[in-house]
Amino acid sequence: MMLPTFELLEPKSLDEALAALADGGGTPMAGGTNLLPDLRARGKADGRFISLSEIGELRRIDHGEGRAVVGAGTTLTDILRDPAMPTAAPSLVAAAKVFAGSMVRNAATIGGNICYGSPAADIVPPLLSLDAEVALASSRGTRTLALKNYFLDYKKTAKRPDELLISVSWTLPEPGAANLFHKLGRRRGDAITVTGVAVTLAAKEGKCSKARIALGAVAPTVFRAKDAEDALLGKALTEEMIDAAAHAAADACRPIDDIRASADYRLHTAHVLVRRLLMQAWEQVT
Numbered sequence: 001m002m003l004p005t006f007e008l009l010e011p012k013s014l015d016e017a018l019a020a021l022a023d024g025g026g027t028p029m030a031g032g033t034n035l036l037p038d039l040r041a042r043g044k045a046d047g048r049f050i051s052l053s054e055i056g057e058l059r060r061i062d063h064g065e066g067r068a069v070v071g072a073g074t075t076l077t078d079i080l081r082d083p084a085m086p087t088a089a090p091s092l093v094a095a096a097k098v099f100a101g102s103m104v105r106n107a108a109t110i111g112g113n114i115c116y117g118s119p120a121a122d123i124v125p126p127l128l129s130l131d132a133e134v135a136l137a138s139s140r141g142t143r144t145l146a147l148k149n150y151f152l153d154y155k156k157t158a159k160r161p162d163e164l165l166i167s168v169s170w171t172l173p174e175p176g177a178a179n180l181f182h183k184l185g186r187r188r189g190d191a192i193t194v195t196g197v198a199v200t201l202a203a204k205e206g207k208c209s210k211a212r213i214a215l216g217a218v219a220p221t222v223f224r225a226k227d228a229e230d231a232l233l234g235k236a237l238t239e240e241m242i243d244a245a246a247h248a249a250a251d252a253c254r255p256i257d258d259i260r261a262s263a264d265y266r267l268h269t270a271h272v273l274v275r276r277l278l279m280q281a282w283e284q285v286t
Protein backbone atom coordinates (compact mmCIF):
# COMPACT_ATOMS: atom_id res chain seq x y z
CA MET A 1 0.00 0.00 0.00
CA MET A 2 1.17 3.54 -0.79
CA LEU A 3 2.03 5.98 1.96
CA PRO A 4 -0.74 8.53 2.61
CA THR A 5 0.27 12.16 2.00
CA PHE A 6 1.46 14.02 5.06
CA GLU A 7 2.86 17.43 6.01
CA LEU A 8 6.57 17.32 6.91
CA LEU A 9 8.52 20.14 8.56
CA GLU A 10 12.31 19.97 8.26
CA PRO A 11 13.84 22.17 10.98
CA LYS A 12 17.60 22.74 10.74
CA SER A 13 18.24 23.24 14.46
CA LEU A 14 17.06 21.86 17.77
CA ASP A 15 15.60 25.24 18.78
CA GLU A 16 13.60 25.38 15.55
CA ALA A 17 12.29 21.84 16.14
CA LEU A 18 11.33 22.62 19.75
CA ALA A 19 9.56 25.81 18.66
CA ALA A 20 7.62 23.83 16.04
CA LEU A 21 6.66 21.25 18.68
CA ALA A 22 5.52 23.96 21.10
CA ASP A 23 3.63 25.81 18.37
CA GLY A 24 0.72 23.53 17.53
CA GLY A 25 2.57 20.29 18.02
CA GLY A 26 3.37 17.56 15.58
CA THR A 27 5.00 14.15 15.66
CA PRO A 28 8.78 13.99 15.67
CA MET A 29 10.16 11.71 12.97
CA ALA A 30 13.73 10.40 13.15
CA GLY A 31 14.55 7.41 10.91
CA GLY A 32 10.85 6.74 10.29
CA THR A 33 11.35 2.97 10.59
CA ASN A 34 8.53 2.70 13.13
CA LEU A 35 6.47 5.67 11.98
CA LEU A 36 6.34 5.00 8.23
CA PRO A 37 5.15 1.35 8.50
CA ASP A 38 2.53 2.56 11.04
CA LEU A 39 1.39 5.31 8.64
CA ARG A 40 1.19 2.85 5.77
CA ALA A 41 -0.83 0.42 7.91
CA ARG A 42 -3.27 3.17 9.00
CA GLY A 43 -3.64 4.47 5.45
CA LYS A 44 -4.08 8.05 6.66
CA ALA A 45 -1.97 10.67 8.40
CA ASP A 46 -3.26 12.83 11.25
CA GLY A 47 -1.42 16.09 11.87
CA ARG A 48 2.05 17.05 10.80
CA PHE A 49 5.47 15.45 11.18
CA ILE A 50 8.64 17.18 12.30
CA SER A 51 11.71 15.57 10.77
CA LEU A 52 14.77 15.43 13.03
CA SER A 53 17.13 14.19 10.35
CA GLU A 54 18.64 17.63 9.50
CA ILE A 55 19.55 18.42 13.12
CA GLY A 56 23.26 17.62 13.30
CA GLU A 57 23.55 18.18 17.06
CA LEU A 58 21.30 15.17 17.70
CA ARG A 59 23.72 12.83 15.92
CA ARG A 60 26.86 12.51 18.04
CA ILE A 61 28.77 10.12 20.27
CA ASP A 62 31.08 11.45 23.04
CA HIS A 63 33.13 9.38 25.46
CA GLY A 64 34.63 12.14 27.62
CA GLU A 65 35.27 12.11 31.39
CA GLY A 66 34.18 8.55 32.09
CA ARG A 67 30.75 9.02 30.55
CA ALA A 68 29.29 8.13 27.17
CA VAL A 69 26.78 10.53 25.63
CA VAL A 70 24.88 9.45 22.53
CA GLY A 71 22.63 11.88 20.66
CA ALA A 72 19.07 10.70 20.01
CA GLY A 73 19.60 10.91 16.23
CA THR A 74 22.54 8.50 16.30
CA THR A 75 21.78 5.44 14.17
CA LEU A 76 22.39 1.80 14.96
CA THR A 77 25.05 1.80 12.23
CA ASP A 78 26.79 4.75 13.95
CA ILE A 79 26.89 2.66 17.15
CA LEU A 80 28.46 -0.27 15.30
CA ARG A 81 31.05 2.00 13.65
CA ASP A 82 32.14 3.76 16.83
CA PRO A 83 35.53 2.31 17.87
CA ALA A 84 35.06 3.04 21.60
CA MET A 85 31.56 1.57 21.89
CA PRO A 86 32.63 -2.07 22.46
CA THR A 87 34.24 -0.89 25.73
CA ALA A 88 31.68 1.78 26.62
CA ALA A 89 28.66 -0.50 26.12
CA PRO A 90 29.37 -4.11 25.11
CA SER A 91 25.68 -5.03 25.50
CA LEU A 92 24.58 -2.17 23.24
CA VAL A 93 26.97 -3.28 20.51
CA ALA A 94 25.69 -6.86 20.89
CA ALA A 95 22.12 -5.56 20.47
CA ALA A 96 23.04 -3.40 17.46
CA LYS A 97 24.59 -6.44 15.74
CA VAL A 98 21.30 -8.37 15.84
CA PHE A 99 19.08 -5.33 15.17
CA ALA A 100 17.06 -5.62 11.94
CA GLY A 101 19.07 -5.64 8.69
CA SER A 102 21.62 -3.12 7.44
CA MET A 103 19.09 -0.90 5.60
CA VAL A 104 17.02 -0.40 8.75
CA ARG A 105 20.15 -0.03 10.94
CA ASN A 106 21.29 2.83 8.67
CA ALA A 107 18.11 4.81 9.39
CA ALA A 108 16.87 3.60 12.79
CA THR A 109 17.92 5.84 15.66
CA ILE A 110 18.58 5.34 19.34
CA GLY A 111 16.03 8.06 20.17
CA GLY A 112 13.34 6.46 18.01
CA ASN A 113 13.90 3.07 19.63
CA ILE A 114 13.47 4.55 23.11
CA CYS A 115 10.60 6.93 22.26
CA TYR A 116 8.43 4.39 20.45
CA GLY A 117 8.11 2.70 23.85
CA SER A 118 7.88 -0.85 22.51
CA PRO A 119 8.49 -3.57 25.12
CA ALA A 120 10.56 -5.34 22.45
CA ALA A 121 12.90 -2.36 21.79
CA ASP A 122 16.32 -3.99 21.57
CA ILE A 123 18.56 -1.20 22.69
CA VAL A 124 16.62 -0.55 25.89
CA PRO A 125 17.68 -3.60 27.97
CA PRO A 126 21.38 -2.79 27.34
CA LEU A 127 20.86 0.86 28.28
CA LEU A 128 18.93 -0.09 31.43
CA SER A 129 21.71 -2.50 32.37
CA LEU A 130 24.13 0.46 32.15
CA ASP A 131 21.99 2.73 34.39
CA ALA A 132 21.49 5.12 31.49
CA GLU A 133 19.82 8.52 31.78
CA VAL A 134 17.89 10.38 29.10
CA ALA A 135 17.91 14.13 28.45
CA LEU A 136 14.56 15.59 27.36
CA ALA A 137 14.23 19.11 25.98
CA SER A 138 11.33 21.43 25.30
CA SER A 139 11.24 25.15 24.57
CA ARG A 140 10.92 25.57 28.39
CA GLY A 141 14.26 23.86 29.13
CA THR A 142 15.99 20.50 29.52
CA ARG A 143 15.54 17.81 32.16
CA THR A 144 17.32 14.55 32.87
CA LEU A 145 15.60 11.35 33.88
CA ALA A 146 16.84 7.88 34.78
CA LEU A 147 15.84 5.60 31.91
CA LYS A 148 14.31 3.18 34.45
CA ASN A 149 11.76 5.91 35.30
CA TYR A 150 11.02 6.75 31.67
CA PHE A 151 8.78 3.80 30.77
CA LEU A 152 5.38 4.01 32.46
CA ASP A 153 3.27 1.36 30.71
CA TYR A 154 2.79 -0.23 27.29
CA LYS A 155 3.92 2.48 24.81
CA LYS A 156 3.43 5.11 27.55
CA THR A 157 6.48 7.10 28.55
CA ALA A 158 7.32 10.06 30.78
CA LYS A 159 8.13 12.20 27.73
CA ARG A 160 5.71 15.11 27.37
CA PRO A 161 4.19 15.89 23.95
CA ASP A 162 6.26 19.09 23.58
CA GLU A 163 9.53 17.33 24.47
CA LEU A 164 12.23 15.79 22.32
CA LEU A 165 14.61 13.17 23.58
CA ILE A 166 17.97 14.71 22.84
CA SER A 167 20.48 12.23 24.23
CA VAL A 168 21.11 9.17 26.35
CA SER A 169 24.16 8.89 28.61
CA TRP A 170 25.75 6.50 31.06
CA THR A 171 28.85 6.09 33.20
CA LEU A 172 31.37 3.84 31.46
CA PRO A 173 31.41 0.31 32.95
CA GLU A 174 34.03 -0.11 35.67
CA PRO A 175 37.13 -2.04 34.58
CA GLY A 176 36.54 -5.79 34.89
CA ALA A 177 32.73 -5.51 34.85
CA ALA A 178 30.75 -7.78 32.51
CA ASN A 179 27.97 -6.35 30.36
CA LEU A 180 26.14 -8.82 28.12
CA PHE A 181 23.01 -8.97 25.93
CA HIS A 182 21.18 -11.81 24.26
CA LYS A 183 18.20 -11.60 21.93
CA LEU A 184 16.02 -14.62 21.30
CA GLY A 185 14.01 -14.32 18.07
CA ARG A 186 12.19 -16.66 15.70
CA ARG A 187 15.10 -16.41 13.27
CA ARG A 188 18.58 -14.94 13.17
CA GLY A 189 18.02 -11.73 11.20
CA ASP A 190 15.24 -9.13 11.07
CA ALA A 191 13.13 -10.70 13.80
CA ILE A 192 11.12 -9.03 16.56
CA THR A 193 12.45 -10.14 19.91
CA VAL A 194 10.71 -12.98 21.76
CA THR A 195 12.84 -12.46 24.87
CA GLY A 196 15.75 -10.05 25.32
CA VAL A 197 18.04 -9.93 28.34
CA ALA A 198 20.93 -7.64 29.32
CA VAL A 199 23.01 -8.03 32.46
CA THR A 200 25.82 -6.12 34.13
CA LEU A 201 27.84 -7.78 36.89
CA ALA A 202 30.85 -6.59 38.84
CA ALA A 203 32.75 -8.29 41.69
CA LYS A 204 34.97 -7.12 44.54
CA GLU A 205 37.03 -9.63 46.54
CA GLY A 206 35.07 -12.52 45.07
CA LYS A 207 31.64 -11.08 45.94
CA CYS A 208 29.05 -9.58 43.66
CA SER A 209 29.32 -5.79 44.03
CA LYS A 210 26.92 -4.78 41.25
CA ALA A 211 24.06 -6.55 39.50
CA ARG A 212 21.76 -5.23 36.81
CA ILE A 213 19.26 -7.46 35.01
CA ALA A 214 17.02 -5.93 32.32
CA LEU A 215 14.41 -7.84 30.33
CA GLY A 216 12.64 -7.01 27.06
CA ALA A 217 9.48 -8.36 25.37
CA VAL A 218 8.24 -10.14 28.51
CA ALA A 219 6.16 -7.36 30.13
CA PRO A 220 4.30 -4.20 29.02
CA THR A 221 7.62 -2.30 29.22
CA VAL A 222 11.27 -3.24 29.24
CA PHE A 223 12.12 -3.45 32.96
CA ARG A 224 14.80 -4.25 35.53
CA ALA A 225 14.32 -7.30 37.74
CA LYS A 226 15.17 -5.59 41.03
CA ASP A 227 14.47 -8.53 43.37
CA ALA A 228 16.73 -10.77 41.31
CA GLU A 229 19.48 -8.12 41.37
CA ASP A 230 19.18 -7.69 45.15
CA ALA A 231 19.43 -11.46 45.67
CA LEU A 232 22.93 -11.44 44.14
CA LEU A 233 24.49 -8.44 45.87
CA GLY A 234 27.28 -9.04 48.39
CA LYS A 235 27.48 -12.79 47.70
CA ALA A 236 30.06 -15.14 46.23
CA LEU A 237 27.72 -16.47 43.59
CA THR A 238 27.01 -20.17 43.18
CA GLU A 239 25.05 -21.88 40.42
CA GLU A 240 22.12 -22.29 42.86
CA MET A 241 22.10 -18.58 43.72
CA ILE A 242 22.19 -17.66 40.05
CA ASP A 243 19.37 -20.09 39.28
CA ALA A 244 17.28 -18.63 42.13
CA ALA A 245 17.91 -15.10 40.82
CA ALA A 246 16.88 -16.22 37.32
CA HIS A 247 13.64 -17.62 38.80
CA ALA A 248 13.06 -14.30 40.59
CA ALA A 249 13.59 -12.45 37.28
CA ALA A 250 11.09 -14.75 35.50
CA ASP A 251 8.60 -14.24 38.37
CA ALA A 252 8.73 -10.48 37.70
CA CYS A 253 7.75 -10.95 34.03
CA ARG A 254 4.21 -10.40 32.78
CA PRO A 255 4.41 -11.80 29.25
CA ILE A 256 1.62 -12.13 26.72
CA ASP A 257 0.80 -14.81 24.15
CA ASP A 258 1.28 -13.49 20.62
CA ILE A 259 2.09 -14.78 17.15
CA ARG A 260 5.77 -15.08 18.02
CA ALA A 261 5.59 -17.05 21.27
CA SER A 262 3.33 -18.12 24.10
CA ALA A 263 3.53 -16.43 27.49
CA ASP A 264 4.74 -19.74 29.00
CA TYR A 265 7.58 -20.00 26.50
CA ARG A 266 8.60 -16.41 27.22
CA LEU A 267 8.68 -17.13 30.96
CA HIS A 268 10.78 -20.23 30.40
CA THR A 269 13.22 -18.41 28.13
CA ALA A 270 13.47 -15.44 30.51
CA HIS A 271 14.65 -17.84 33.22
CA VAL A 272 17.05 -19.69 30.89
CA LEU A 273 18.57 -16.53 29.40
CA VAL A 274 19.00 -14.70 32.70
CA ARG A 275 20.66 -17.78 34.19
CA ARG A 276 22.92 -18.21 31.15
CA LEU A 277 24.02 -14.57 30.99
CA LEU A 278 24.60 -14.37 34.76
CA MET A 279 26.73 -17.54 34.64
CA GLN A 280 28.78 -16.11 31.75
CA ALA A 281 29.08 -12.72 33.44
CA TRP A 282 30.15 -14.23 36.77
CA GLU A 283 32.84 -16.26 35.00
CA GLN A 284 34.10 -13.06 33.38
CA VAL A 285 34.28 -11.02 36.58
CA THR A 286 35.90 -13.61 38.87
Ligand SMILES: Cc1cc2nc3c(=O)[nH]c(=O)nc-3n(C[C@H](O)[C@H](O)[C@H](O)COP(=O)(O)OP(=O)(O)OC[C@H]3O[C@@H](n4cnc5c(N)ncnc54)[C@H](O)[C@@H]3O)c2cc1C
Binding pocket: 027, 028, 029, 030, 031, 032, 033, 034, 035, 036, 037, 052, 072, 073, 098, 099, 100, 101, 104, 107, 108, 109, 110, 111, 112, 113, 114, 115, 116, 120, 121, 122, 123, 163, 164, 165, 166, 190, 191, 192
Ligand atom coordinates in the same frame (compact mmCIF):
# COMPACT_ATOMS: atom_id res chain seq x y z
C1 LIG B 1 12.11 -4.25 9.03
C2 LIG B 1 12.24 -3.68 10.43
C3 LIG B 1 13.03 -4.36 11.36
C4 LIG B 1 13.14 -3.86 12.67
N1 LIG B 1 13.93 -4.56 13.56
C5 LIG B 1 14.05 -4.09 14.83
C6 LIG B 1 14.87 -4.79 15.76
O1 LIG B 1 15.53 -5.80 15.45
N2 LIG B 1 14.91 -4.32 17.03
C7 LIG B 1 14.21 -3.21 17.43
O2 LIG B 1 14.28 -2.84 18.59
N3 LIG B 1 13.45 -2.53 16.54
C8 LIG B 1 13.36 -2.93 15.26
N4 LIG B 1 12.57 -2.24 14.36
C9 LIG B 1 11.84 -1.04 14.83
C10 LIG B 1 12.58 0.29 14.55
O3 LIG B 1 13.53 0.16 13.51
C11 LIG B 1 13.32 0.81 15.80
O4 LIG B 1 12.44 0.94 16.90
C12 LIG B 1 14.04 2.15 15.55
O5 LIG B 1 15.05 2.35 16.52
C13 LIG B 1 13.11 3.34 15.55
O6 LIG B 1 13.90 4.48 15.29
P1 LIG B 1 13.49 5.56 14.19
O7 LIG B 1 14.55 6.59 14.21
O8 LIG B 1 13.24 4.90 12.87
O9 LIG B 1 12.14 6.08 14.83
P2 LIG B 1 10.87 6.78 14.13
O10 LIG B 1 10.05 5.76 13.40
O11 LIG B 1 11.25 8.00 13.39
O12 LIG B 1 10.09 7.23 15.47
C14 LIG B 1 9.64 6.28 16.41
C15 LIG B 1 8.91 7.01 17.54
O13 LIG B 1 9.80 7.80 18.28
C16 LIG B 1 9.44 9.19 18.23
N5 LIG B 1 10.73 9.88 18.19
C17 LIG B 1 11.80 9.57 17.41
N6 LIG B 1 12.85 10.30 17.76
C18 LIG B 1 12.45 11.10 18.77
C19 LIG B 1 13.10 12.08 19.58
N7 LIG B 1 14.41 12.38 19.43
N8 LIG B 1 12.39 12.71 20.52
C20 LIG B 1 11.08 12.42 20.70
N9 LIG B 1 10.42 11.49 20.00
C21 LIG B 1 11.10 10.85 19.04
C22 LIG B 1 8.56 9.32 17.03
O14 LIG B 1 7.65 10.40 17.16
C23 LIG B 1 7.84 7.97 17.05
O15 LIG B 1 6.81 7.98 18.00
C24 LIG B 1 12.45 -2.68 13.05
C25 LIG B 1 11.68 -1.98 12.10
C26 LIG B 1 11.58 -2.48 10.81
C27 LIG B 1 10.75 -1.72 9.79
